[in-house]
Amino acid sequence: MPTEIELLRSLDDEPRTPSTVDVRRAVADGRRRRARRAVGYTGAAAVTVLAVAGASVVAAGLVRDTAPRAGAIAGPPTATTPAAAPPASCALERLPAPDGAPMALVTGADPTGRYLVGRSYPRPGQYQAVVWHGGTATKVLLPGDLEESLTDVNSAGTAVGWSYTGGEGDAGPVPYVYRDGTVSKLPGVARGSAYAVNDAGAIAGADESGHALLWRSATAPPTRLPVPAGTSEARASDIDEDGTVVGTLDYERAYVWLPDGTHRQLPMPAIDGEPAATATVDSVRDGWATGMATNGIGRKGDGAKGVKTAAVRWNVRTGEVRVLDGLEHVDATNAHGWQVGADGQGRAVLVAGDRTVVLPDLADRAPDGLSTIASTLSDDGRTIGGQSDDASGTIQAVVWRCR
Numbered sequence: 262m263p264t265e266i267e268l269l270r271s272l273d274d275e276p277r278t279p280s281t282v283d284v285r286r287a288v289a290d291g292r293r294r295r296a297r298r299a300v301g302y303t304g305a306a307a308v309t310v311l312a313v314a315g316a317s318v319v320a321a322g323l324v325r326d327t328a329p330r331a332g333a334i335a336g337p338p339t340a341t342t343p344a345a346a347p348p349a350s351c352a353l354e355r356l357p358a359p360d361g362a363p364m365a366l367v368t369g370a371d372p373t374g375r376y377l378v379g380r381s382y383p384r385p386g387q388y389q390a391v392v393w394h395g396g397t398a399t400k401v402l403l404p405g406d407l408e409e410s411l412t413d414v415n416s417a418g419t420a421v422g423w424s425y426t427g428g429e430g431d432a433g434p435v436p437y438v439y440r441d442g443t444v445s446k447l448p449g450v451a452r453g454s455a456y457a458v459n460d461a462g463a464i465a466g467a468d469e470s471g472h473a474l475l476w477r478s479a480t481a482p483p484t485r486l487p488v489p490a491g492t493s494e495a496r497a498s499d500i501d502e503d504g505t506v507v508g509t510l511d512y513e514r515a516y517v518w519l520p521d522g523t524h525r526q527l528p529m530p531a532i533d534g535e536p537a538a539t540a541t542v543d544s545v546r547d548g549w550a551t552g553m554a555t556n557g558i559g560r561k562g563d564g565a566k567g568v569k570t571a572a573v574r575w576n577v578r579t580g581e582v583r584v585l586d587g588l589e590h591v592d593a594t595n596a597h598g599w600q601v602g603a604d605g606q607g608r609a610v611l612v613a614g615d616r617t618v619v620l621p622d623l624a625d626r627a628p629d630g631l632s633t634i635a636s637t638l639s640d641d642g643r644t645i646g647g648q649s650d651d652a653s654g655t656i657q658a659v660v661w662r663c664r
Contacts, residue, residue: 345597347613348642348663353621353649356393356658359383359400365391365658367646369413369420370637372546372596374644377637378411378420379658392420392439393658401439404446407432411439413457419479421447421455421464436466438479449482450474457499465497465506473497473508486518501545505577513539515552517577528582530554530573540573546640547596550575554584572602588612592647593638601635601645609633609649611663613642620661623649635661 358365362381369378377393390401390411403409405426414420419440426435436447436455440462447455452469455476464476466483471494473486488495488510495516497508504520507527515527529537532554542552555570571584572591576598585591588610591602599613601620609620626632632650639645645661 345641347597347599347616348611348618349616351611351618351620351645351661351663353623354660354662355623355649355651356660357396357398358658359389359391359398362389364656365398366648366656367393367636367658367660368410370639370644370646371414371416371418372640373416374637374639374641374646374660375416376414376418376420377646377658377660378414378422379646380410381658390422390424390439391658392418393660394418401444403437403439403444404435412455415458415460415462417460419458419462421458421466423454433469436464438464440479445479447476447479447483449476456497459500459502463500465500465508467496467508471495473506475500475506487524488516498543499545499550501577502547505545505548507542507545507550507577509541509543509552512541515540515542515550515573515575517542517550519577527575527577528580530571530582530584532556532569532571532584537571542575544593545577546594547598548576548578549594549596549598550577551585551591551594551600553590572600574598574600585612587617592634592636595638595642596640597642599638599642601638601647603631603634607631609635609647611635611638611642611645611661618663620645620647623657623659624652626650633659 358381360383362383365379365381367377367379370376375394379391381389381391383389388409390403390409392399392401401411403424405424407425409424411420411422421438423434423436425432427433433452434454436453438445438447450468453467455464455466457465462478466474468474473495474483474497475486476483486497486506492510495508495510497506500506506518508516510516517527518524527542529540537554538557540552540554542550544551551574553570554573555568557568572588573582574585575582585600587604588602589605591600594600601611604610611618611620620633620635622633635645635647637646643663647659648656649659651657
């Protein structure tokens, strides 16, 4: 199943050009409308990290095509993060926007939660990539004057993302990396996007032709991740510490590339007792992967009638898959297998084992509306980044400090 942004873009069958609307804002507005109709929503976000050793296995071209098989998903053992007490409450802070921009949002964070990335909106139709650190917002001047965003950052403050460049009929996303105060285009592709970066500097993403990509470093050429025969489009959306890469094939199959060189589809969960028709995976951390499944949405020609969606968590080490009861949508996971997302009432929540913590809103929220979205979750569960509408209904970048 595609992300919400991809679904919105897919409604337009014109050649790929910069969007003429604020896509992220449209996503949030769409979530509100669907919440009022009590329909589940689909979406994405989150990023984590990959060890250099794992990256080298894939980049060296040693990945073997292995067909999916029933049962556990084999792979080298991954160290499990020791259990920790989940937070009991979270306090909300509004993040500053550069130059006093009226609107901003958070799209990614490093695993510690010290660095947050996203973008602000200085004026209608304008976009500005932003890094937040130590309470300060820093503008990142990506090339081009069209749509742009940072999607992930590592614990050293190296961030990745994309920016639309080019003129009419030639515009498209270009992947960039920001490190040590300098912006550089990622090599090897004319058009594409970077979605995740690890502490060693390995970067995962995709090109505009629909190939899942892995850059071993910001200066290395990308390697195409292998996919089964017949695949039309693939995207690598996140990378784990042990070298596991997760992504989605053809907008409807959740997929994993393991550090032992094998790769295969993640199992489909059951929705109302029947196997799901589509699934996407967006985040992975310490062997826990999360995404969304549906009984059919995302396939060309399917309508909205009878659509059912489910938030899903996979244990990549064992192959276990489960639907996350109480969550209408999941946006990110951490090393404990905790999640942030939205519940059936449209509230942003942290789910940590058996405990659910409702995240406060920036302003009063309509009971049937959706005004707050949690997008990132630190490994200790104490820092959550996202967005929340202020009293005027304007999206603001926020962070929750939990204890």
